[in-house]
Amino acid sequence: MRTFEINGNLSGPRGLGSKYPIFWRVVVGVRNYYMQYFGEEFMNSIALYVDNATSDSGQTPNITPVLGKYLVIKLHITQGYDAARIAYQFAHELMHFVFYVKYGLNKNHADEKEEAICSAAALIIVHKFYPADFNECNNYVKSLQRPDYRKGAEIAEQINYQFGELINVI
Numbered sequence: 001m002r003t004f005e006i007n008g009n010l011s012g013p014r015g016l017g018s019k020y021p022i023f024w025r026v027v028v029g030v031r032n033y034y035m036q037y038f039g040e041e042f043m044n045s046i047a048l049y050v051d052n053a054t055s056d057s058g059q060t061p062n063i064t065p066v067l068g069k070y071l072v073i074k075l076h077i078t079q080g081y082d083a084a085r086i087a088y089q090f091a092h093e094l095m096h097f098v099f100y101v102k103y104g105l106n107k108n109h110a111d112e113k114e115e116a117i118c119s120a121a122a123l124i125i126v127h128k129f130y131p132a133d134f135n136e137c138n139n140y141v142k143s144l145q146r147p148d149y150r151k152g153a154e155i156a157e158q159i160n161y162q163f164g165e166l167i168n169v170i
Contacts, residue, residue, distance in 0.1 A: 003044040007051040084133035091125035112148035119152020
């Protein structure tokens with residue numbers, strides 16, 4: 001059984017087109033970074049499928065448990081998105097994956113603390129891998145209407161953008 005898969009249809013004409021190689025590289029890179037901290041066994045303990053939104057996909061980005069067996073991360077990447085924005089979305093949703101692994105597929109919906117940690121994780125990833133885009137991303141998060149997302153910027157700054165420190169907050 002596969003434990004991780006990126007939807008291959010995203011590379012086709014109805015998918016991301018020329019952005020697919022960037023999408024693939026960023027998603028795999030972020031996942032590999034998480035694996036360094038959480039370990040391969042942990043990151044492979046629940047099957048994960050990564051897809052991108054199409055029209056009428058509902059709220060995206062999101063992560064959804066399916067049939068109590070696997071998780072689907074659906075991002076919202078368009079042709080205009082760059083690698084930093086892909087990394088931000090995926091890192092945020094992948095931290096939700098971590099919560100599912102830790103607390104089970106039947107865990108309650110994400111609360112304010114979980115959303116703040118996920119937002120912090122996304123900022124830490126952008127800070128580390130896309131520093132030229134960090135200020136724009138950080139300002140975006142600080143301007144969001146939801147206070148739980150904004151709190152993520154505060155948490156990331158307090159721990160000096162150290163991913164290992166964020167894990168201790170979970």
